[in-house]
Amino acid sequence: MITFGLIINPLAGIGGAVGLKGSDGMAAEAFRRGAEKKAMQRSEQALQCLLEQQHNCRFLSCPGEMGEQLLTAMGFSVSLVDIKLPSSGVTCAADTREAARQMADAGVDVLIFAGGDGTARDILQALEQAGRSDIPVLGIPAGVKIHSAVYGVTPQASGEVLRALVSGKLVDIKESEVRDLDEEAFRQDRVVARHFGELQVPQLGHFVQAVKQGGVESEELVLADIAAYIREMMEDDEDVLYLIGSGKTTQAVMQELQLDNTLLGVDAVFQQQLVGQDLSEQGILALLDQYPRARAVLSVMGGQGHIIGRGNQQFSPQVLKRLGKKNVCLISSKSKLTALAGRPLTIDSGDCQLDKQWSGTIQVITGYRDQVVQNLR
Structure with a gap:
């Protein structure tokens, strides 16, 4: 016992x-x-x-x-x-x-x-x-x-x-x-x-997470390429609201756009202009009511592989259901993905059914018009 x-x-x-x-x-x-x-x-x-x-x-x-x-x-x-x-x-x-x-x-x-x-x-x-x-x-x-x-x-x-x-x-x-x-x-x-x-x-296996890896991303050119690609996407989709998640990887996108950035929060961009800063869950939902088409730009947490559930709970199950998996643009350097040593990416939204529905594979933007496919659980 x-x-x-x-x-x-x-x-x-x-x-x-x-x-x-x-x-x-x-x-x-x-x-x-x-x-x-x-x-x-x-x-x-x-x-x-x-x-x-x-x-x-x-x-x-x-x-x-x-x-x-x-x-x-x-x-x-x-x-x-x-x-x-x-x-x-x-x-x-x-x-x-x-x-x-x-x-x-x-x-x-x-x-x-x-x-x-x-x-x-x-x-x-x-x-x-x-x-x-x-x-x-x-x-x-x-x-x-x-x-x-x-x-x-x-x-x-x-x-x-x-x-x-x-x-x-x-x-x-x-x-x-x-x-x-x-x-x-x-x-x-x-x-x-x-x-x-x-x-x-x-x-037990990969059930226990690694310590979160801090520090500044050293692959400036890779991040610049990713940011340039996201900006090109915005230019092609002028009627789409972009929700920029937290972290230093996504910060590169805001720097490319020359916009103020909430490093540890969620900002909103429409037609390459800032329309919301440091948004809460309710703030995001209000913008989703205002803008029929929206995407989220999220990054992979270094050392752990989480894309939802670590420092970005503003992307709640309700927000994620409104967005849909296909409207999540995941970005990361290949070195960060390689450092996971084969562990899958993780979604921990707090809604078990949603996590299960989103599991499988997901594409990750790793450079300018460069993407890889990763397992997601």
């Missing part, structure tokens, strides 16, 4: 779809903008993989939305740590750290958490202070920033790792990085990342 510790950060990821680029300290503003909690839903997607193995596992979790509510609804055996959550229902980092400390003291076999890089830092700190850095930890990706290498590539992938553990399969354990960004700098389009330490993470 395996005992899992489960901690859900209910506020994880609420800033993404509304364009806040993070959730730390931004709950009130996120809710004011119409944000919805999604961490419990993503946790359920992961735990679905354990339903057939309920008799072989049990949980130590937290009251209410931090775990008890979901586990009880799914029929798992659950005991609770001794923490009292705020009457407001708004949890904080201290709640996560105290829960992790108690789970470490109780000797859970594996600690599972749903959150982002800030939650990973809290787990790391708690285990270090408890002297239990040896406990295996696996993250369910639910935050805006997922740079650390302690998560499954999708919630379902995290669940597959857990199912393998419960089924008695051989699962490797690897020391993996916890990294996080300075969110204030992040909101000002400055990427300031730090390494905070390592956690012991169970590994």
Whole structure:
């Protein structure tokens, strides 16, 4: 019988779809903008993989939305740590750290958490202070920033790792990085990342993601070629709205157009003129109502291969359904694709059915009139 510790950060990821680029300290503003909690839903997607193995596992979790509510609804055996959550229902980092400390003291076999890089830092700190850095930890990706290498590539992938553990399969354990960004700098389009330490993470095939690769793209000529091709497409399609996603690869397109760029947000271009900046999900949907034809220009996240679900949650399932897969222009240098070492590209929209519908293959623009075909899951 395996005992899992489960901690859900209910506020994880609420800033993404509304364009806040993070959730730390931004709950009130996120809710004011119409944000919805999604961490419990993503946790359920992961735990679905354990339903057939309920008799072989049990949980130590937290009251209410931090775990008890979901586990009880799914029929798992659950005991609770001794923490009292705020009457407001708004949890904080201290709640996560105290829960992790108690789970470490109780000797859970594996600690599972749903959150982002800030939650990973809290787990790391708690285990270090408890002297239990040896406990295996696996993250369910639910935050805006997922740079650390302690998560499954999708919630379902995290669940597959857990199912393998419960089924008695051989699962490797690897020391993996916890990294996080300075969110204030992040909101000002400055990427300031730090390494905070390592956690012991169970590994199974390509189900666990690599650390997000930072740094400036060095292949300036390749990016210039890609940007020139996108500009040519815009000239040929004067009635199409272009939604330019986040990142340094897509930034090259905006530089080619000589337009202001939100490095870590979504901008909108029509007839090579800026018509929207740093858009939220609702801002994108409003423009899609205004412009019947639209395309999104997205890049591949270096080291991980995600095209949706990492730092660009403004492209929500509702937005993606409006656009359609055929209207996504994916751009990347070939060196970035080669560095994936055969791993497929990943879509993690939060809508399992949509992810399944979009899986298969996708074309990636890698230069001027130069494209390759990649697997997408």
